[in-house]
Amino acid sequence: MTELLPVAVLGARGRMGAEAVRAVDAAADLELVAALGSSDPLDTLVSAGARVVVDLTVPEATADNVAYAVEHGMHAVVGTTGWTAERLERLEALLAGSAGTGVLIAPNFALGSVLATAFAATAARYFESVEIIELHHPDKADAPSGTAVRTAQLVARARAAADVPAGPDATRDQLDGARGARVDGVPVHSVRLRGLTAHQEVLLGSPGEQLTIRHDSFDRASFMPGVLLGIRSVAQHPGLTVGLDGYLDLQTGGTGR
Amino acid sequence: MTELLPVAVLGARGRMGAEAVRAVDAAADLELVAALGSSDPLDTLVSAGARVVVDLTVPEATADNVAYAVEHGMHAVVGTTGWTAERLERLEALLAGSAGTGVLIAPNFALGSVLATAFAATAARYFESVEIIELHHPDKADAPSGTAVRTAQLVARARAAADVPAGPDATRDQLDGARGARVDGVPVHSVRLRGLTAHQEVLLGSPGEQLTIRHDSFDRASFMPGVLLGIRSVAQHPGLTVGLDGYLDLQTGGTGR
Amino acid sequence: MTELLPVAVLGARGRMGAEAVRAVDAAADLELVAALGSSDPLDTLVSAGARVVVDLTVPEATADNVAYAVEHGMHAVVGTTGWTAERLERLEALLAGSAGTGVLIAPNFALGSVLATAFAATAARYFESVEIIELHHPDKADAPSGTAVRTAQLVARARAAADVPAGPDATRDQLDGARGARVDGVPVHSVRLRGLTAHQEVLLGSPGEQLTIRHDSFDRASFMPGVLLGIRSVAQHPGLTVGLDGYLDLQTGGTGR
Amino acid sequence: MTELLPVAVLGARGRMGAEAVRAVDAAADLELVAALGSSDPLDTLVSAGARVVVDLTVPEATADNVAYAVEHGMHAVVGTTGWTAERLERLEALLAGSAGTGVLIAPNFALGSVLATAFAATAARYFESVEIIELHHPDKADAPSGTAVRTAQLVARARAAADVPAGPDATRDQLDGARGARVDGVPVHSVRLRGLTAHQEVLLGSPGEQLTIRHDSFDRASFMPGVLLGIRSVAQHPGLTVGLDGYLDLQTGGTGR
Structure with missing residues (x-):
């Protein structure tokens, strides 16, 4: 029996978040262990045993959410905007101290x-x-x-x-x-x-x-395959990746023969 | 045996004119009776017995060419630009005195x-x-x-x-x-x-x-079916028509039953 | 003050019907006077004072619905399929006896x-x-x-x-x-x-x-402008029209000048 | 002063070959040193000092032409079809003995x-x-x-x-x-x-x-940029390459930041 990957969704009451909750629920290899709204405490992520945190919240909250996840050794897949150069730098510093933890920040999941x-x-x-x-x-x-x-x-x-x-x-x-x-x-x-x-x-x-x-x-449904790809791949990409294309195989096998 | 329609091309050495010469030559129901350049005398149109004159010349020459054709009872199909409101008015006056003669001025033959x-x-x-x-x-x-x-x-x-x-x-x-x-x-x-x-x-x-x-x-070839349609239809449209769409059947037969 | 046109929708619980109910409700010049499901009696059409009946029901019911409307002098706009040549003939016979009543049967309202x-x-x-x-x-x-x-x-x-x-x-x-x-x-x-x-x-x-x-x-929303056009135009088209294109002005004003 | 790259075209009287002759002639960094038809001797390639041979001939001739080029240390860019698995194998064996020589066989140069x-x-x-x-x-x-x-x-x-x-x-x-x-x-x-x-x-x-x-x-013109890219790049790709994509940089620089 394959073990399911435990996933938490932040911003679960928003439109994108609600779609993500449904998509994780429907995926046979993932287990939705937490679906938090803006007033829910982040501690739940730890008690629920999340391995990957999906952040679909608001620019004001995303940096703290991701910092919390990294500090607790969880990978993060982030669709929220508002990541300034300064914020990205601080996140990279944080990740430097947490070997093996991966964060994907993707402005576009389609x-x-x-x-x-x-x-x-x-x-x-x-x-x-x-x-x-x-x-x-x-x-x-x-x-x-x-x-x-x-x-x-x-x-x-x-x-x-x-x-x-x-x-x-x-x-x-x-x-x-x-x-x-x-x-x-x-x-x-x-x-x-x-x-x-x-x-x-x-x-x-x-x-x-x-x-x-x-x-x-x-349709917004077009973002979900990308979110799922991010969830499934983030553990294999330690450190910070900006852009979903960093997870895609863009090199064809060669068309020659 | 069907009689061929005798056609003359003015501006026959220009790019459009040369295409028209070829297209008329290749059409089984048309006979090219004259292909004139800018220095050739218009009298040739009469001696050659043209019924339809195709004008693909220059803005400076087109009004005189068409007037000559109408005065001699020939229909005209015109692709040359430069037809101001004033010129169109003068042409209409001329056509009023020549019942049954048709002129098509088409800015676009595609x-x-x-x-x-x-x-x-x-x-x-x-x-x-x-x-x-x-x-x-x-x-x-x-x-x-x-x-x-x-x-x-x-x-x-x-x-x-x-x-x-x-x-x-x-x-x-x-x-x-x-x-x-x-x-x-x-x-x-x-x-x-x-x-x-x-x-x-x-x-x-x-x-x-x-x-x-x-x-x-x-490709410029796209203009020729429209030129040929003009040549074949101009006799059925006495008076002045501006725009090839005046010769097209834009009303479908109805899609109902 | 302009009078509103009283409209009834049959098949109001189906997907298309529900859309039509919303569209009629939202139109400033129309008044929804009845929205009937399959078990509601047709008499309601008369008591509600409908002038136009929209039929979005099922092939088994549509012919009887439309016959009822015509017999009571109401116009009908029909999106239901199942209109065989025989049914159309019978409807035309019925319309012959009801001068001024119009029926539009449209397989496609987009x-x-x-x-x-x-x-x-x-x-x-x-x-x-x-x-x-x-x-x-x-x-x-x-x-x-x-x-x-x-x-x-x-x-x-x-x-x-x-x-x-x-x-x-x-x-x-x-x-x-x-x-x-x-x-x-x-x-x-x-x-x-x-x-x-x-x-x-x-x-x-x-x-x-x-x-x-x-x-x-x-999206199914694309059908509603056509349904509204049918409702608004049916009174001006007495007799039977098959195909929404019968209500469209397909002849441009001419592109010439 | 940059030295020009000396290029020969085989099949120069064919349609593709004639285009290639024109394209090489027009390129500021290339020098057309030979343009051979089917009856011209291959020795000319050597006497003319070609460094790159472009083969746009026929399936019957291409294998011998390319073998001749490789044996004389010239690179080859090949657009001719007819390269069976067996022919490709023989060519690879030949190239193994001619370190530094490159051959590009491209079924499509667009x-x-x-x-x-x-x-x-x-x-x-x-x-x-x-x-x-x-x-x-x-x-x-x-x-x-x-x-x-x-x-x-x-x-x-x-x-x-x-x-x-x-x-x-x-x-x-x-x-x-x-x-x-x-x-x-x-x-x-x-x-x-x-x-x-x-x-x-x-x-x-x-x-x-x-x-x-x-x-x-x-238009056939679309093949020429690919032919020129092949000519300019073949020396940097020793051995056999099948397919022009082998010369293209298909990996983007990354879209992340």
């Missing part, structure tokens, strides 16, 4: 989105032109989306590292805004359309060919 | 593009949100494309006529240009990518659904 | 889907090649989808009426199934993918160009 | 296509469902395309290695061919449409999300 961004960054150096189109529901307050900004930054960094010049653009005569926003030199276009959820296309072009990497997020 | 624009205008009133993405090769000087501007204008007009409010947009915080240009209130995004030719997507969204109408133009 | 099918049928005669790709969640039992079959039939009919030959296809050497199913000669491909709901692409190709008409249905 | 296939294979293990749609011009004789078959095989291999079960599919009732062909269990759909060149989409789906990797090949 496997498809993480892969799409990684692929875009990989491909960026091999094409003359790159542009990004992100499409969201019209109730979104910011444009471009955080994911699009992050993707553009990684694309720009990869092109700079490979000495690829800026994409060609002969536009002389344009209506204000037509060519989109520039993020580190990469054009980003934001569409807001009723009916949509969260979608992104990276378009890469060279003479005679185009590569398009598109991700569609239809 | 059937797919004409249909895409017509469909977008038809659908626009039935959706909460509409945005346009046009994608072209990076050597293009203007953004948005003329076709995208025209499509946006027709979409805006159709929505205004049906009292549809502007699409919802909660954006409060944006990078300059992210939400594209506005053409009569319709957001238009221009992508410039090496490898592309001329492409356009109209995205329409309502709660729970999206309709996308996309046209890809890969 | 405006985008209805428009997509109508556009595909309109465009079909102008292209050399047409193929259909439909994409659904993997729990669907039939392939191709009913909408794809219907679209293919209308495409085939439109091409036959315009004497367009079958699309070119030089395939000599194929893996079984690679070229899809044939519906009246039109290739149809069915994709089944976790994460999807209901989607369809019609691809039309000619030398140098492609036209793509895509519809995405993300 | 960078975007190679990347698309590699990305699909990488992503395949992280999704519940995978299907492939390939779209080509209607003069193609085989379906599915070789690239689609290869992609499906790599996808299937990656899923098997990660113990991912077959994609879910509840289809019970289908028109023959609707669900496509099966290549190692992966559904593959082949569209043939006038106007298209060579295109492929890999669709990956999981609860709530979809990842789409699409490659469009519009």
Whole structure:
């Protein structure tokens, strides 16, 4: 008989947290040992015997929650935002004193989105032109989306590292805004359309060919496979990992033969 | 034996003209009776017995060419730009005196593009949100494309006529240009990518659904079916028609039973 | 003060019916006067003063429900399936004796889907090649989808009426199934993918160009605008109409000038 | 002053060969020292001082050409097909005796296509469902395309290695061919449409999300960046490499921070 991995969820009454509780409950290899709300004491994590703590709380609480987990030798999988450079440094110092403990901080748990961004960054150096189109529901307050900004930054960094010049653009005569926003030199276009959820296309072009990497997020359910992957893998990644892609095998076995 | 329709091409040494010469030559029901360059005399049209004159010349020459054709009772199919409101008025006056003669002035002969624009205008009133993405090769000087501007204008007009409010947009915080240009209130995004030719997507969204109408133009060859349709149909459309859609059957037979 | 239109919903406890109840309730120009389940007596329609009856019940009940409505001078908007040719004939006979009463029977209330099918049928005669790709969640039992079959039939009919030959296809050497199913000669491909709901692409190709008409249905909410359009328009369409497209203005105002 | 790399092209009168001649000629860091047709003697390669030989000939000639190059210490970049397992073995034996000499045999030089296939294979293990749609011009004789078959095989291999079960599919009732062909269990759909060149989409789906990797090949020009990359990199890859992806950096720099 295989032993089940004991998991605790913090922020269990929030929307993401409630989804995570359901997902852990439904997973045959995991055991939900605690599901805490904001007023529940953290001591419960110890008494419940949690090995992995999933933090889906709020920026104000996440740093203390994760510190508590690390100090008690529990791994942590974190989807909460608000991790400044300073907070990350303090966490790394803490982890240095707790050999074998792993923390994953992932701004995005949608496997498809993480892969799409990684692929875009990989491909960026091999094409003359790159542009990004992100499409969201019209109730979104910011444009471009955080994911699009992050993707553009990684694309720009990869092109700079490979000495690829800026994409060609002969536009002389344009209506204000037509060519989109520039993020580190990469054009980003934001569409807001009723009916949509969260979608992104990276378009890469060279003479005679185009590569398009598109991700569609239809539903919050898309985050759960990534959360489960984090829970199952965090013990094998001691120390701090930022970004779920750190847990993914991005190197194909080779397509040659 | 069916009689062949005698066709003349003006501007036969230009790129579009040369394609038209080839297309007319290859059509089993048409006979190419003249292929004139800019220095050839228009009298040849009469001596050659042309019934339809295809004008693919330059803005400076087109009005005179068409007037000559109409005065000699020949139909004209015109792809040249430069037709101001004043020129169109003068042409209509001329046509009033030449019963049965037809002239088609078409800024765009790509059937797919004409249909895409017509469909977008038809659908626009039935959706909460509409945005346009046009994608072209990076050597293009203007953004948005003329076709995208025209499509946006027709979409805006159709929505205004049906009292549809502007699409919802909660954006409060944006990078300059992210939400594209506005053409009569319709957001238009221009992508410039090496490898592309001329492409356009109209995205329409309502709660729970999206309709996308996309046209890809890969090659100048795409104009020829429209030119041939114009040549074959112009005699059945006396007077002036602006826009190839005037010759298309845009009313389906009904999908009911 | 405008008078509200009194509407009754039959099948109000079903999934579609419950959505319709919410949609009618939320519409400022409509008044929900009755919401009946399968065991409620139809007399309530009369006593409640309904002017339009929405039938979202089951094939066994719909014909009797609609007959009752027509006999009592109420208009009906019907989303239930099961309308055989014989039933339709009987309904038409009944309507002949009830001048001014309208019935709409719509197999599909998603405006985008209805428009997509109508556009595909309109465009079909102008292209050399047409193929259909439909994409659904993997729990669907039939392939191709009913909408794809219907679209293919209308495409085939439109091409036959315009004497367009079958699309070119030089395939000599194929893996079984690679070229899809044939519906009246039109290739149809069915994709089944976790994460999807209901989607369809019609691809039309000619030398140098492609036209793509895509519809995405993300959610049952997409049916409600069509149901509301039916309720609001049925009084202006006496007699029997099959297909929501009979209520749509599919003729653009013309794109010429 | 940087020294130019001396390059010879075999099969210089073929379509691909002629493109390669132009591309090498246009590259500032390369010098075209020989452009041979089928009747030209291979000795010219030595007298011309070629360091890299590009073979774009025919299956009957390629093995001897490459052997000649390797025996004379020249690197080879090969786009010709016909490399059976036996031929590859003999070539490896030859290379074992020629330390430092590199040979690249690439069935596909379109960078975007190679990347698309590699990305699909990488992503395949992280999704519940995978299907492939390939779209080509209607003069193609085989379906599915070789690239689609290869992609499906790599996808299937990656899923098997990660113990991912077959994609879910509840289809019970289908028109023959609707669900496509099966290549190692992966559904593959082949569209043939006038106007298209060579295109492929890999669709990956999981609860709530979809990842789409699409490659469009519009023109033979798309092969040249890959050929040039091969020429410039072959000296750094001694021994035999099959597949251009062996020369690509498929590992991103990490997206974490």
